[in-house]
Amino acid sequence: QVQLVESGGGLVQAGGSLRLSCAASGSIIGISAMGWSRQAPGKEREPVAQIVSGGSTNYADSVKGRFTISRDSAKNTVYLQMNSLEPEDTAVYYCNAKIMTTGRPAWPGMDYWGKGTLVTVSS
Numbered sequence: 244q245v246q247l248v249e250s251g252g253g254l255v256q257a258g259g260s261l262r263l264s265c266a267a268s269g270s271i272i273g274i275s276a277m278g279w280s281r282q283a284p285g286k287e288r289e290p291v292a293q294i295v296s297g298g299s300t301n302y303a304d305s306v307k308g309r310f311t312i313s314r315d316s317a318k319n320t321v322y323l324q325m326n327s328l329e330p331e332d333t334a335v336y337y338c339n340a341k342i343m344t345t346g347r348p349a350w351p352g353m354d355y356w357g358k359g360t361l362v363t364v365s366s
Contacts, residue, residue: 245269245355247338252360259364260326265338265357267319273343275351277314277321281334281362288337292323305331328364335359 251263267274278293292312293301300312311324321338338357347353 245271245342245344247340247355247357249336249338249357249360252336252362254363254365255328257328257330257364257366259328260324261328261362263323263325263336263338263360263362265321265340267340267342267355269342270345271319271342272345272348273350273352274316274319275341275343277338277340279312279321279323279336279338281332281336282359283331283334286334291336294321325362328362330364330366333362333364335361 246269247265247267249263249265251261255261276293276295279291280288281291282288291303291306292310294312294314309327313322337359340355341352342355343352
């Protein structure tokens, strides 16, 4: 059993910053990638940022230069530092990861999702 638990969401004014965290726990033997997606009201879920095991990162065009994804492999934790927040960033942010477990050890692992954390940016 694997769990992803996000934290760090909340209400912030435009121009402000927030830092999201997501910790993975369970029968984990490796994580090949971790990332963040978001879903705004009335819109489909969209990828925001991803970091793979080698350290390479990818960002949605809408957040490049404002958001930074990082990872603490020893803690199975991924972070999303969000700066210069805009009202358009308001959404539920979901953590996701490709995880290899004792029951399913094959690369790159299965997809797991957290329950989400709400970020609200006021104008």
